[in-house]
Amino acid sequence: xxxxxxxxxxxxxxxxxxxxxxxxxxxxxxxxxxxxxxxLGRHTPCRDWVLHDLLTHMDDALExxxxxxxxxxxxxxxxxxxxxxxxxxxxxxxxxxxxxxxxHPPEGLPASPVELGELTLSRELLGSxxxxxxTLHGWDVAESIGRPRTIPPxxxxxxWPVARDHITDADRPVRFGEPVEVSEWAxxxxxxxxxxxxxxxx
Numbered sequence: 644x645x646x647x648x649x650x651x652x653x654x655x656x657x658x659x660x661x662x663x664x665x666x667x668x669x670x671x672x673x674x675x676x677x678x679x680x681x682x683l684g685r686h687t688p689c690r691d692w693v694l695h696d697l698l699t700h701m702d703d704a705l706e707x708x709x710x711x712x713x714x715x716x717x718x719x720x721x722x723x724x725x726x727x728x729x730x731x732x733x734x735x736x737x738x739x740x741x742x743x744x745x746x747h748p749p750e751g752l753p754a755s756p757v758e759l760g761e762l763t764l765s766r767e768l769l770g771s772x773x774x775x776x777x778t779l780h781g782w783d784v785a786e787s788i789g790r791p792r793t794i795p796p797x798x799x800x801x802x803w804p805v806a807r808d809h810i811t812d813a814d815r816p817v818r819f820g821e822p823v824e825v826s827e828w829a830x831x832x833x834x835x836x837x838x839x840x841x842x843x844x845x
């Protein structure tokens with residue numbers, strides 16, 4: 644008997660990384676375009692970071708992902724980012740636009756895995772984790788500037804398996820806070836944020 648097609652939320656693995664990255668970038672860019680120079684000193688949901696710190700981290704992460712799309716290994720040492728706020732925002736948007744083009748493997752060649760420190764990850768997994776980080780930081784930016792924007796339900800559901808499987812106790816409390824309790828009626832976005840140690844009550 645033919646089996647029903649399951650929803651993205653019910654799959655054990657997320658959709659292809661490129662598609663997730665595209666949606667994550669679209670969501671986050673709509674927050675970035677609202678940032679002004681006066682916002683750079685605002686506090687963020689990321690502990691001990693002001694917005695300028697968060698944007699610097701995002702710039703580093705996007706550059707690293709672009710490198711990972713074209714190299715067999717990825718350095719854990721971030722490069723320098725622009726100090727000026729407007730230059731930093733321009734850099735982030737430029738890297739975000741170019742990231743999707745870099746993520747496809749050369750024509751006819753399989754996508755080889757990437758060495759990250761002592762780990763070896765598939766580009767599919769690395770891209771999915773990158774999409775999660777981009778989305779979470781897009782939410783962080785919107786919260787920081789007082790223009791909160793919920794993560795779209797479909798994107799939140801498709802990122803949930805990534806957050807569930809790859810945000811572990813080893814990541815807490817340095818990279819992520821402790822998980823936040825939510826009700827059984829919580830939205831997909833609230834559940835995703837809770838797994839990442841985030842709450843609108845920050």
